Amino acid sequence: MKNTLDWIYSDLNEEQQKAVCEVDGPVLILAGAGSGKTRVLTYRIAHILASGKAEPYQILAMTFTNKAAAEMRERVQKLVPEMISGMWIGTFHSLFARLLRYEGEKLGYDSNFSIYDVDDQLTLVKMILEELALPVQNITPKTINQRISAAKNDMILPAEFAENINNPVEEITAKVYTRYEKKLLELNAMDFDDLLIKPIILFEQFPDVKMHYQDKFHYILVDEYQDTNRAQYNVLRLLAGKRRNICVVGDDDQSIYRWRGADVRNILEFELDYPKCHKFRLEQNYRSTKNILAVAHSVIQNNIKRHSKKLWTERPEGDSVTLMNVVDEREEARYIVNQIGGEFRKAERRFYDFAVLYRTNAQSRVIEDALRLDGIPYIIVGGVKFYERKEVKDVLAYLKVLVNPADVISLKRIINFPLRGIGESTVVKLEKFAEDKRISLYKALEIVETIPEIPAKASAGITSFYKLLNKYRSLRSELPPAEIATSLLEETGILKLYKDDNSVESQTRAENIRELIVALVEFSNNAGPEARLEEFLQQVSLITDIDTWDDRKNAVTLMTLHAAKGLEFPVVFITGLEEGLFPLSRSIDDPLALEEERRLFYVGATRAKDKLYLTWAKNRRKYTENPAQVKSRFIKELDLRFIESVASRAAKTPPVTQTRIKYGANDMPDYENQSQEDQEFQIGMRVKHQVFGKGTILKIERGYGTIKLMILFDREGEKRLVYPYAKLEIL
DNA sequence: TCCCACTTTCTTTTT
């Protein structure tokens, strides 16, 4: 083993060394952006292990993404290779899911419980709303779901929630919430929030279990502590209760998840909870140039609720930060692409050096189009997620039911997919029967023939469905997960269903299902012969956007500002700096929300190592409107000494007023290289669409500013499109 | 029971 002190002295600055070596008792590390906090955390773990203070299985290290956890594990392994196995390094959600697999039985859960994502939660809420037949008026299931989730994150259980009702929405939410919790238990399922709350309930109800884990974990380390919520805060307090060896790392300026229940007070008031804690400040930034730091600081200092601090760096001044004003989102995209292309051609950069950040996922589309047009490779983080695609969720639902037959949400999802003649009314009868007889829906499937109301045809379909499920349920112990899935797909004909349909959509779906199988095979390979389907399902449920991001691929990265936290890039673009977009309109009237937007800007700016671009547009299309924009207040807060301000030629012309913008081709701004003649469509004309290819116009309907077109595509068949939304080229 | 065509909503960020 390497001498402990050696690597600590050679790789760390003085303050970092202190933070690493102060091992016992509560420790608060305030780590500014780019100050090497991951390094400190990993060295700390390595130091604890190497000095013999604890065994690996006595260490608990929590992060917010699997990617961060994997990175931490890898880096610890490099420092102390032989001591890694058994450590509890992972996300809050995955570690507690693991704990609940062991202990959930005490709370009435089976160890094979399903984990519900937002989609499943919504389905359940809708189910309950129908069941309770509540007067919902204009309250959407989504609103109710958000209320429930917020309550859970604040650790308010149904009983307490019901006691504090102030309006009709809360009244309905309270009823749904009570039923929702009951249902989850019945379905043997937990939602994301449960993974944080249930351990607390468990510890409170079973002090011996609490003591077991308090004894087990000698050292607890928490990353991104500024983003913990009430539930996370409490569970940490319980776990650290005995030994008090808890080390939290965070930066109040980078707290950006308030809307999800995160509470900055957790980090601001850590010293109140642990009065004798050791406190360290990491303020030397190793990432950004002086100019970038100065700009970031000029904005964040406008926040009132923050620890005053200022990062410093030994890096050079560097380039000025570029502030670019463009006419609209299309020009913004073109500007970004041109800058990337220019720097790339000068051979100073590779594509993976660039990140384009935006406030909302919807902004990615235009930028993608522009990148594609220039043939620049890009990766997009987030957006439509792989595991949320319909076809993937369908297959996963099958697997979930195999593991957990009580999971009615998944069961109902697949009961008539692929079609087997089991319609809505049959399902209702089944459920009623199950309820009357007080048996599970799954059990009702088994004895469907004894239900007189269900016609023979539907009954036969149900029986074969049941036999199919049961067969694969028993195969689980004999075959590896990947083989079960492959065989199941074969027998149900799901893959064939998509393969036989020649539309692009179906082919993509078939492709996605194959990709899912690949993921399963990979999982089996990694986990060895012990690979269990339930573990795969859990892993999949708790995957984060950023986890799937391949940072070695030579491509420009597109993502939201939220997703960028913790990352760094030589060149960063922050786009859409307009009032109402960034900061978002809903935040403008709420001082706390506004400060969070400002922190988000700070997070974005401090991702940049060498060059930062800020862009804003005079007009930005939203739905069908194209309203004029006002520059973001964050732009006004920039310290101009570090800024080079430019505007495109088109943007320098007087602002376009709202009335002029009724999206006719004539009204588009003048770009040098773009032909802007009005599109004269005629029936029988040949046109080309970016995605659907070539086709012939069948029908034209002219609307106000829009033209509806029916087009027969050579490959895709008939489609209805609306110009100018659909990008059509006349051939 | 299922399919097609039409309408409505979506756009805040995510474990």
Add this chain to the structure above:
DNA sequence: GAAAGTGGGA
């Protein structure tokens, strides 16, 4: 401009 939801007809 897509996806999800709705409703009528076969």
